[in-house]
Amino acid sequence: MRRAPAVSDRAFVLRVSPYGDADAVVHLLTERAGVIGALARRARAPSAKRAIVLEPFHTLTVEVQATSGELANLKSATIATARTALLEDPARLDAAGLATRWTRALSPAHVPEPEVFAALERLLDDLAGAAAPIVGVTTPTPVESALTAFGLTLLDVLGYGLDLSGCARCARARPEGRAAYVSGAGGGVACEACRRGAATQAQLVSGALLDRAMHDARSLLSSTAEEVAPLARAVRDAIDMRARAVGARIAP
Ligand SMILES: [Zn+2]
Numbered sequence: 001m002r003r004a005p006a007v008s009d010r011a012f013v014l015r016v017s018p019y020g021d022a023d024a025v026v027h028l029l030t031e032r033a034g035v036i037g038a039l040a041r042r043a044r045a046p047s048a049k050r051a052i053v054l055e056p057f058h059t060l061t062v063e064v065q066a067t068s069g070e071l072a073n074l075k076s077a078t079i080a081t082a083r084t085a086l087l088e089d090p091a092r093l094d095a096a097g098l099a100t101r102w103t104r105a106l107s108p109a110h111v112p113e114p115e116v117f118a119a120l121e122r123l124l125d126d127l128a129g130a131a132a133p134i135v136g137v138t139t140p141t142p143v144e145s146a147l148t149a150f151g152l153t154l155l156d157v158l159g160y161g162l163d164l165s166g167c168a169r170c171a172r173a174r175p176e177g178r179a180a181y182v183s184g185a186g187g188g189v190a191c192e193a194c195r196r197g198a199a200t201q202a203q204l205v206s207g208a209l210l211d212r213a214m215h216d217a218r219s220l221l222s223s224t225a226e227e228v229a230p231l232a233r234a235v236r237d238a239i240d241m242r243a244r245a246v247g248a249r250i251a252p
Pocket of ligand 1: 167168169170171172190191192193194195
């Protein structure tokens with residue numbers, strides 16, 4: 001049987017598990033093949049010239065060879081874009097770690113999701129302070145706002161998007177500019193009638209914020225952590241609920 005050729009891709013490390021004395025099993029979000037598992041031989045061996053770098057939050061260039069088994073072979077992994085600034089701030093590091101766990105929990109294996117890859121890359125750039133300045137945004141990027149924008153996009157792209165335009169249960173429209181309760185576990189806005197008697201937590205979110213979030217999640221980056229807090233709570237609830245539904249754990 002001929003060996004499959006190694007394929008080059010860009011990737012983020014989602015998880016590294018030690019395997020044997022010096023190897024590792026790594027889960028990667030790749031740009032073109034989605035989430036994959038790969039065996040990284042000698043990734044944990046002491047060597048100054050190691051061909052495999054498995055650090056989270058940097059964009060890696062990887063060479064992956066498919067096998068007949070579940071795990072591919074990771075032939076090489078090098079840092080394409082380093083984000084060392086991110087590593088120096090505990091709040092930014094925590095946000096990057098949470099976004100990585102969300103991505104791992106919700107993304108199906110072997111399904112290309114280039115929009116998830118792009119959204120994670122943008123978030124990590126924002127957190128590292130490397131993104132182009134956004135009009136109206138004072139640096140540094142508000143961490144909670146950036147994380148919430150990423151969470152909304154992740155839910156949207158994977159088909160779990162929160163309905164912010166109207167009640168997620170009865171479809172009654174939310175007039176533009178009108179504040180509303182949002183339930184993460186309930187899938188979006190909950191109108192007064194549907195909220196009564198419902199057991200799920202709901203957060204009151206301002207109309208202006210809901211309007212902006214609907215049209216462009218990244219517009220949340222011009223909001224403060226306090227403004228975004230109720231929507232941030234709903235996004236976390238929605239992701240936790242989806243993660244539980246697929247049997248994934250968000251906790252590290
Ligand atoms: Zn309703």
